[in-house]
Amino acid sequence: MRGNVIIIGAGFGGLSCAIRLASQGVQVTILERQQHVGGKLQQIERDGYHFDRGPSTITMPSTFRSVFDHAGVAMEDYVQLYELEPRTRNIFADGTVVDLSGNRGWMKEQIAAYSPEDAARYDAFMDESAALYAEANRHFLGKLLLSPSDKYNLQMLRSLLRVRPTVKLDKLLRSYFQHPHTLAMFGRYATYVGSSPYQSPSIFAMMGHVEAEVGIYGVKGGTYQLIEGMTRLAREKGVQIITGTEVRQIVVRNGKVAGVDTDQGFREADQVVANGDVLSVNRLLLAPEHRKEMSNARIRKYEPSISGFVTLAGVRRQYDALLHHTVFFPERYEPEFDHIFRDRKMPADPTIYICYSGYSEAGMAPAGASNLFILVNAPYLSDSWNWEQQTERYGAFVLEQLAARGITGLNESDVLIRYTPRDIERDTLAHQGSIYGISSNSVKQTFMRPGNRSKDVQGLWYVGGTTHPGGGTPIVTLSGQLVGEQLASEILR
Ligand SMILES: Cc1cc2nc3c(=O)[nH]c(=O)nc-3n(C[C@H](O)[C@H](O)[C@H](O)COP(=O)(O)OP(=O)(O)OC[C@H]3O[C@@H](n4cnc5c(N)ncnc54)[C@H](O)[C@@H]3O)c2cc1C
Numbered sequence: 001m002r003g004n005v006i007i008i009g010a011g012f013g014g015l016s017c018a019i020r021l022a023s024q025g026v027q028v029t030i031l032e033r034q035q036h037v038g039g040k041l042q043q044i045e046r047d048g049y050h051f052d053r054g055p056s057t058i059t060m061p062s063t064f065r066s067v068f069d070h071a072g073v074a075m076e077d078y079v080q081l082y083e084l085e086p087r088t089r090n091i092f093a094d095g096t097v098v099d100l101s102g103n104r105g106w107m108k109e110q111i112a113a114y115s116p117e118d119a120a121r122y123d124a125f126m127d128e129s130a131a132l133y134a135e136a137n138r139h140f141l142g143k144l145l146l147s148p149s150d151k152y153n154l155q156m157l158r159s160l161l162r163v164r165p166t167v168k169l170d171k172l173l174r175s176y177f178q179h180p181h182t183l184a185m186f187g188r189y190a191t192y193v194g195s196s197p198y199q200s201p202s203i204f205a206m207m208g209h210v211e212a213e214v215g216i217y218g219v220k221g222g223t224y225q226l227i228e229g230m231t232r233l234a235r236e237k238g239v240q241i242i243t244g245t246e247v248r249q250i251v252v253r254n255g256k257v258a259g260v261d262t263d264q265g266f267r268e269a270d271q272v273v274a275n276g277d278v279l280s281v282n283r284l285l286l287a288p289e290h291r292k293e294m295s296n297a298r299i300r301k302y303e304p305s306i307s308g309f310v311t312l313a314g315v316r317r318q319y320d321a322l323l324h325h326t327v328f329f330p331e332r333y334e335p336e337f338d339h340i341f342r343d344r345k346m347p348a349d350p351t352i353y354i355c356y357s358g359y360s361e362a363g364m365a366p367a368g369a370s371n372l373f374i375l376v377n378a379p380y381l382s383d384s385w386n387w388e389q390q391t392e393r394y395g396a397f398v399l400e401q402l403a404a405r406g407i408t409g410l411n412e413s414d415v416l417i418r419y420t421p422r423d424i425e426r427d428t429l430a431h432q433g434s435i436y437g438i439s440s441n442s443v444k445q446t447f448m449r450p451g452n453r454s455k456d457v458q459g460l461w462y463v464g465g466t467t468h469p470g471g472g473t474p475i476v477t478l479s480g481q482l483v484g485e486q487l488a489s490e491i492l493r
Pocket residue numbers: 008009010011012013014031032033034038039040041053054055056057058059245246247248275276277285308310375424427428429430435436463464465466471472473474476
């Protein structure tokens with residue numbers, strides 16, 4: 001094995017980077033402060049109920065497959081994905097149901113039931129969505145933008161103009177659709193990158209194509225099996241994974257990485273890859289004199305993405321209304337984003353998402369019972385909302401809202417666990433509890449995220465949601481692989 005790389009963090013970004021490096025003969029150690037690998041994704045077993053706490057909507061399966069392909073193994077020997085059809089059930093406040101589907105005819109029928117005009121524009125929207133996805137794949141998602149010439153060239157400029165970066169997602173949707181249900185259903189894609197449909201660029205309309213045509217996938221045995229599979233592969237490739245060890249400082253000598261100080265002592269390294277949030281890593285692990293480009297003032301300028309308020313409910317009931325993924329929309333969608341990003345308070349009338357993996361697989365809950373992961377979008381942490389005072393009250397409110405929509409009896413759950421943005425920050429050191437790194441609410445934060453190679457410290461790299469290409473499990477898995485490939489080529493040169 002050549003080189004000596006330390007990766008800080010065993011999330012999707014860190015694990016995928018480690019596998020790519022080790023598969024090419026680079027020596028890698030992962031240091032993870034939590035007791036278990038997985039980062040924001042952890043599994044919880046309680047009284048016969050299985051929960052995956054964290055990401056549940058798995059898209060772009062090829063990004064996970066390529067981790068295994070490049071390591072020369074078959075993904076199916078490590079983890080199995082299955083396609084969900086319908087993808088997601090959307091339930092609106094007036095009782096309208098749209099099961100988002102890969103079947104275009106059925107989609108148009110369902111939309112036509114409340115808006116024949118919107119149904120007539122569905123094909124045109126899906127064509128634009130496919131074109132946006134192709135453009136993003138060609139010029140943005142699949143490459144590192146390390147040097148100014150990678151970012152500022154004619155090809156990139158042309159590509160950027162084609163995706164019309166200054167048009168907001170909601171505005172693009174309004175050029176096709178007019179009914180609030182359709183606008184909310186597709187506007188929600190901005191939240192897949194922790195952002196607002198009214199502020200983020202229209203590029204995220206590509207998620208229409210990604211969900212309907214490429215698909216949403218379940219993971220056999222629960223989403224955490226993706227982490228288990230990647231961890232097993234990493235170990236087989238020789239990666240040393242040490243959990244329960246926190247990096248306290250990145251040690252810099254003469255402007256170059258020398259190693260890391262941990263709560264268990266010093267470890268030497270030629271290169272360090274930080275999988276933790278870029279902003280937290282800089283704030284907490286690098287002395288100010290080593291980060292002129294990422295000063296505290298610069299860090300404060302970034303807007304974090306949304307966070308999440310999670311309830312895990314194990315309940316001795318089953319609900320006909322729920323599929324694997326179900327979204328309950330409020331009467332009006334827009335105020336939620338004012339509450340979150342402007343007021344930094346929990347929404348007064350929230351969109352509530354439920355993942356019920358027991359719908360697809362027996363054994364995730366006792367017979368006749370349900371394992372529900374309930375998620376409400378939350379503001380990143382600030383003085384405007386005090387979770388210590390609000391958790392019980394808001395948690396009870398979410399259950400009341402669900403009861404009003406027919407998901408009753410959650411008060412009598414066998415298992416009821418609440419997990420707040422404060423907990424997310426405490427466990428993963430996510431900057432202000434954000435779950436997708438920085439938001440994509442502006443052109444700059446979408447297309448010019450902090451780069452994957454530190455401008456301040458030679459030998460320091462970043463993978464994960466805050467850096468390029470962006471947040472969400474498939475994209476951070478991509479960032480890990482892109483950095484792994486580049487770093488391996490430099491080490492083995
Ligand atoms: C409730 C919730 C729901 C979500 N839903 C979805 C979804 O449906 N679909 C989707 O695609 N994405 C979803 N996401 C987002 C997704 O989880 C993240 O984009 C992704 O998991 C981030 O992976 P990562 O590798 O970038 O970082 P992380 O998962 O944050 O991993 C970073 C790791 O680094 C460790 N670390 C940090 N600092 C140190 C240190 N100093 N020393 C040692 N270790 C350190 C942390 O403990 C952590 O384990 C959700 C997230 C949450 C929390």
